[in-house]
Amino acid sequence: MKDVPAVCGGTPLFERDAAERLSAWPPADPEIGEAMQRAFADGSWGRYRGVHSDRLAKAIGRAFERTLVRLCSSGTIAVELALRGLGVGPGDEVILGAYDFPGNFRAVEAIGATPVLVDLDETSFGIDVAQLECACGPKSKAVIASHLHGASPDMPRLLDVAQTLGLGVVEDACQAIGGIIDGRPAGGWGDVGVLSFGGSKLVTAGRGGAVVSGRSDVMQRIKVFSERGNDAFPMSELQAAVLLPQFASLPERHRRRLAAARQLGRLLEGCRDLRPVACGRTNCDPAFYKLGVWFGRDEPASLERDDFLSAVELEGIPLHAGFRGFIGRGAQRCRRIGELPTAGSAARRMMVLHHTTLLESNDTVERVGVRLRSIVEALTSGGVSRNLAPPGSASVPRPERFDEL
Numbered sequence: 001m002k003d004v005p006a007v008c009g010g011t012p013l014f015e016r017d018a019a020e021r022l023s024a025w026p027p028a029d030p031e032i033g034e035a036m037q038r039a040f041a042d043g044s045w046g047r048y049r050g051v052h053s054d055r056l057a058k059a060i061g062r063a064f065e066r067t068l069v070r071l072c073s074s075g076t077i078a079v080e081l082a083l084r085g086l087g088v089g090p091g092d093e094v095i096l097g098a099y100d101f102p103g104n105f106r107a108v109e110a111i112g113a114t115p116v117l118v119d120l121d122e123t124s125f126g127i128d129v130a131q132l133e134c135a136c137g138p139k140s141k142a143v144i145a146s147h148l149h150g151a152s153p154d155m156p157r158l159l160d161v162a163q164t165l166g167l168g169v170v171e172d173a174c175q176a177i178g179g180i181i182d183g184r185p186a187g188g189w190g191d192v193g194v195l196s197f198g199g200s201k202l203v204t205a206g207r208g209g210a211v212v213s214g215r216s217d218v219m220q221r222i223k224v225f226s227e228r229g230n231d232a233f234p235m236s237e238l239q240a241a242v243l244l245p246q247f248a249s250l251p252e253r254h255r256r257r258l259a260a261a262r263q264l265g266r267l268l269e270g271c272r273d274l275r276p277v278a279c280g281r282t283n284c285d286p287a288f289y290k291l292g293v294w295f296g297r298d299e300p301a302s303l304e305r306d307d308f309l310s311a312v313e314l315e316g317i318p319l320h321a322g323f324r325g326f327i328g329r330g331a332q333r334c335r336r337i338g339e340l341p342t343a344g345s346a347a348r349r350m351m352v353l354h355h356t357t358l359l360e361s362n363d364t365v366e367r368v369g370v371r372l373r374s375i376v377e378a379l380t381s382g383g384v385s386r387n388l389a390p391p392g393s394a395s396v397p398r399p400e401r402f403d404e405l
């Protein structure tokens with residue numbers, strides 16, 4: 001039977017209730033409820049300090065193979081703390097990808113440092129290590145390497161090059177908790193690894209973050225900056241209590257998401273307009289906070305990404321536009337290396353599928369893949385009016401928006 005997308009008058013894959021269930025996060029695990037109950041019973045929910053933070057820091061240290069862990073209030077502040085830990089200060093430069101989480105650009109600015117934009121590598125969809133040498137000037141102090149949308153930078157090579165150039169490495173693993181890259185945990189490679197426990201993230205307390213490191217000088221600077229008679233960027237005991245059981249369930253969820261991402265990859269094989277970003281190396285078990293999917297082709301622009309996303313939204317599938325990237329940022333705010341073609345292309349063409357879809361049954365994942373292909377076919381065959389509502393106007397709530405800051 002032919003698969004008819006909603007944009008062609010078919011039945012949406014997920015009607016409103018099903019779509020809301022599909023996007024629902026955090027998980028209602030009984031262990032999390034019990035952790036809250038225990039924190040209530042023992043009064044730790046209302047105290048400055050307790051056992052949960054210590055236990056969580058130890059669990060994170062084990063998971064990321066790092067001896068030093070500092071819990072904090074968000075991934076955004078964790079990036080800033082990491083940079084400060086590496087001694088970045090006013091007037092310095094920090095190299096980062098021209099397509100990245102918006103807050104990372106702002107974290108560099110918050111310190112009074114200047115962002116230096118380099119392109120992403122087309123294959124790995126991580127920061128292009130080959131551009132580091134050219135980007136690195138006398139004021140360059142650090143590089144931010146982010147794991148984005150299931151892809152990862154070439155971490156072994158990046159560490160080598162950064163060391164030669166004297167750059168500290170901030171490894172942003174906010175989207176990659178649980179992932180293994182070249183045999184090592186994502187987040188456990190850099191001089192400082194950065195984690196987020198924000199409300200949509202793979203492990204969540206609504207808010208929260210952490211920095212991990214093997215370098216005591218780095219952690220000491222972070223400590224001095226954070227402790228002002230009180231911790232200026234704290235994680236609460238209650239947050240730590242609800243995070244602990246999630247580290248226990250992470251490996252099983254990670255495997256399910258990875259299997260579903262691979263299944264979707266197979267379903268989209270041969271579809272030229274939908275290409276999942278892939279971790280191109282062996283020995284990798286990437287984590288998927290969002291599964292990145294390239295839309296369309298660069299030339300000629302046969303289809304508009306927004307038309308496609310509007311049609312997808314009618315199905316209740318939580319697939320949205322990726323980051324806008326930084327290629328539009330003015331020269332007074334940053335220095336840029338070359339034309340940044342891959343970052344520019346990603347800003348126009350990247351789409352991201354929310355991780356909750358990857359926890360669904362094989363059958364549901366298959367129906368999602370088939371439907372996405374049907375929509376491409378319907379739009380390319382020209383059988384659909386282009387007067388679609390812009391994405392974001394349908395009734396299903398978006399899980400999270402990263403608007404330009």
Ligand SMILES: *Cc1c(COP(=O)(O)O)cnc(C)c1O
Nearest residue numbers: 074075076101174175196197198
């Ligand atoms: C979510 C995210 C952050 C910031 O984390 P918050 O806890 O939301 O502040 C930083 N970097 C990346 C890549 C992220 O996805």
